[in-house]
Amino acid sequence: MEASQRSGQTAARYSQVAEAYIDMFGSPEQAEAEDRELIAAWAAKLHGPVLDAGCGPGHWTQFIADGNRPSTGVDLVPEFLDFARRTFQQPDFLRADLAHLPFDGEQFSGVLSWYSVIHVPPSDLPPILDELARVLQPAGKLLLGFFAGDQPEAFGHQVAPAWYWPPAQLGELLEQSGFGVLEVGTRSRPAARTHGHLSAQKLS
């Protein structure tokens, strides 16, 4: 099976549960305060347009826009994009695969990939990271949210199979795609999956 078919399968699963996902996660207030603070602090340092790669319902796209920052959300799920366009006026929302972004070149000062590559099998991840690097300006910033674990191994996520990543190993993949890792963080709660984030900068 091709990578595009795998991402199509993931998108089809999100289409089936889009309404419930929007109810549970479709606003930043439903996220943990630490996530809001992290994303706000990351975005505050950016000067220029921002891409929310795998934006889902678009709530983080709107959050990053913060009234005046140009922001664009891309996702493969029509139901999410319909909701985002109805709910949020200012950001642009486009249907696109992260592996083939519809942008000519280095136009974003930042790319947020918030839990949007969690369903991507390890073999399909490098081309997506290359693509995120391609659309970033030199020295542009990436913030990646993911589930942290000891091994890059699959688990039965509620929507579609997903992968745990050891932060250091995911950082190595980022470096292979031309990023320098700036910061790594994890957050554990009892009886919950460990959250991870990596912030990185495009090196050239």
Ligand SMILES: C[S@@+](CC[C@H](N)C(=O)[O-])C[C@H]1O[C@@H](n2cnc3c(N)ncnc32)[C@H](O)[C@@H]1O
């Ligand atoms: C766990 S959700 C996260 C959504 C949003 N970033 C959030 O924080 O709520 C994963 C999202 O990534 C999107 N996604 C996964 N693979 C994708 C791909 N190859 N191209 C575009 N979007 C993708 C899914 O459609 C879904 O909306």
